Amino acid sequence: MSPAHTTYEEDHVSLRLLLADDHPLIREGLRSSLANLGFTVVAEAEDGKRAVDLALEHRPDVVVMDIGMPELDGIEATRRILRQRPTAKVLVLTNHDDDAMRDAAQQAGALAYVAKTAATTEIADAVRALARGETMLVKREPVAPAGYRPARFDRYFGDNLPPDPVLTKREGEVLQLFANGRSTVEVAKTLGISQKTVKNHLTSIYQKLNVRDRTEAVLLAVRMGLIKLERRLAPRG
Known part of the structure; x- marks a missing residue:
């Protein structure tokens, strides 16, 4: 050592x-x-x-x-x-x-x-x-435009992103809904597509962002300004 x-x-x-x-x-x-x-x-x-x-x-x-x-x-x-x-x-x-x-x-x-x-x-x-x-x-950095690739990423995500990880409009909608806490079933119902199609979109998103799972995809997309996190509302009693 x-x-x-x-x-x-x-x-x-x-x-x-x-x-x-x-x-x-x-x-x-x-x-x-x-x-x-x-x-x-x-x-x-x-x-x-x-x-x-x-x-x-x-x-x-x-x-x-x-x-x-x-x-x-x-x-x-x-x-x-x-x-x-x-x-x-x-x-x-x-x-x-x-x-x-x-x-x-x-x-x-x-x-x-x-x-x-x-x-x-x-x-x-x-x-x-x-x-x-x-x-x-630490001052907040300006929100990155769609398709922007920061010069460096932290070790959690690694440095192997493709140069232009732009999501399609539908992929952005899928990831935004997951970021809002929706399940696969709810995403499919909201967008009027099958669960299989939702999973296909996720696979494409993972490949474009070079991430392993939904959590990494959401966090990286937020950092890149591709989606936004909405405040979660407390459940009604």
């Missing part, structure tokens, strides 16, 4: 994280990619109230907090966590490119404000910075 590798492992392997986001695909993707980088996800929350409870129960090194969540938004959840545990470190992860929202997050006590479009390595760097007692703000 090289000295550089040893330093890398010691820098983050013991860090324990709480992920709070109402999108299951976002949580799944973050969990997988951050685990690949050596972090430990000790708990996950699908709403702000649950995030507060889990942060106090598990006392993670860093809380990765979405802003737009049901029950409590990420700003208020951050405020409540820090009110009861002032030493907690919160990284806000969001789609909102808004100075007022950034200021609100900082006033609530968040130490970093990172865009969901950021590469996993950038999120990881921010987590490590917070764990070291630093603050780190």
Whole structure:
């Protein structure tokens, strides 16, 4: 093992994280990619109230907090966590490119404000910075036009994308519906096509984006500006 590798492992392997986001695909993707980088996800929350409870129960090194969540938004959840545990470190992860929202997050006590479009390595760097007692703000990059291929991708997705991974209109519709939490049956019904056709579209999408599964496809398409994540509504009681 090289000295550089040893330093890398010691820098983050013991860090324990709480992920709070109402999108299951976002949580799944973050969990997988951050685990690949050596972090430990000790708990996950699908709403702000649950995030507060889990942060106090598990006392993670860093809380990765979405802003737009049901029950409590990420700003208020951050405020409540820090009110009861002032030493907690919160990284806000969001789609909102808004100075007022950034200021609100900082006033609530968040130490970093990172865009969901950021590469996993950038999120990881921010987590490590917070764990070291630093603050780190990552500005949101402009939304990429359709067909744009960023110069680099994080290690979770790899660097082997074809030069022009443009999805057809129908493929974009299929992937958008999956991003919104629809099942294969629901996608087929919504678009008036068979489930087999839906699966064929997915196969084509995977090949074009050079990904292994639906989660990777959705997360990469969001980062490339091909689709958007919609806020999930809390179920009615």
